[in-house]
Amino acid sequence: xxSNYVLDAKGLSxxxxxxxxxxxxxxxxxxxVLEVHVTDKGALMDLxxxxxxxxxxxxxxxxxxxxxxxxxxxx
Amino acid sequence: MSNRVxxxxxxxxxxxxxxxxxxxxxxxxxxxxxxxxxxFEGLNLIHKQGMxxxxxxxxxxxxxxxFAKANVPSIPELVDMAQELGVKFIACQMTMDVMGLTKxxxxxxxxxxxAVTFLEFAKDAAPALTF
Numbered sequence: 303x304x305s306n307y308v309l310d311a312k313g314l315s316x317x318x319x320x321x322x323x324x325x326x327x328x329x330x331x332x333x334x335v336l337e338v339h340v341t342d343k344g345a346l347m348d349l350x351x352x353x354x355x356x357x358x359x360x361x362x363x364x365x366x367x368x369x370x371x372x373x374x375x376x377x
Numbered sequence: 378m379s380n381r382v383x384x385x386x387x388x389x390x391x392x393x394x395x396x397x398x399x400x401x402x403x404x405x406x407x408x409x410x411x412x413x414x415x416x417f418e419g420l421n422l423i424h425k426q427g428m429x430x431x432x433x434x435x436x437x438x439x440x441x442x443x444f445a446k447a448n449v450p451s452i453p454e455l456v457d458m459a460q461e462l463g464v465k466f467i468a469c470q471m472t473m474d475v476m477g478l479t480k481x482x483x484x485x486x487x488x489x490x491x492a493v494t495f496l497e498f499a500k501d502a503a504p505a506l507t508f
Contacts (some may be wrong), residue, residue: 317403324406355407
């Protein structure tokens, strides 16, 4: 999947992955896709909940070797 | 649905600080309007010097290692982050008077007010939380 920007939030713990994702998505345009890489297990539930609260769409999510990747389309 | 989150911070150890600022920053990052009322020991959390040396709760000192290992942000970092995200800090005037503190003892950008200032902010809030 193609993204417009990749945010490396690996190694950060709650609430920083959410805070960094929020600050990064603010710099994107509507419809653009942000790719976020995290290792915080809490983000598995948190990022989808955050996207729902803000109206963004999770297009795809995967986990390989402890790194969780989200593709988030900005509302 | 309310877009406001109102938080009362009335305790002053390191755990209290994480509870308050994690919820506050997460809510602000989710496009909520967030206000925190700091009262009694809660004032430590935004005290210019105090926030750098918040104590662990008694008997929990061994958890310091866990905090370091989990790469948790420091409290001053979370305070900065919260303010950058637009979280409103209200310091309790009455407690400040009792403790002999002035606005200059706290981080920049706070408001000082009484209970009614907070209640007015909190009246449309859901959830309202106390720590």
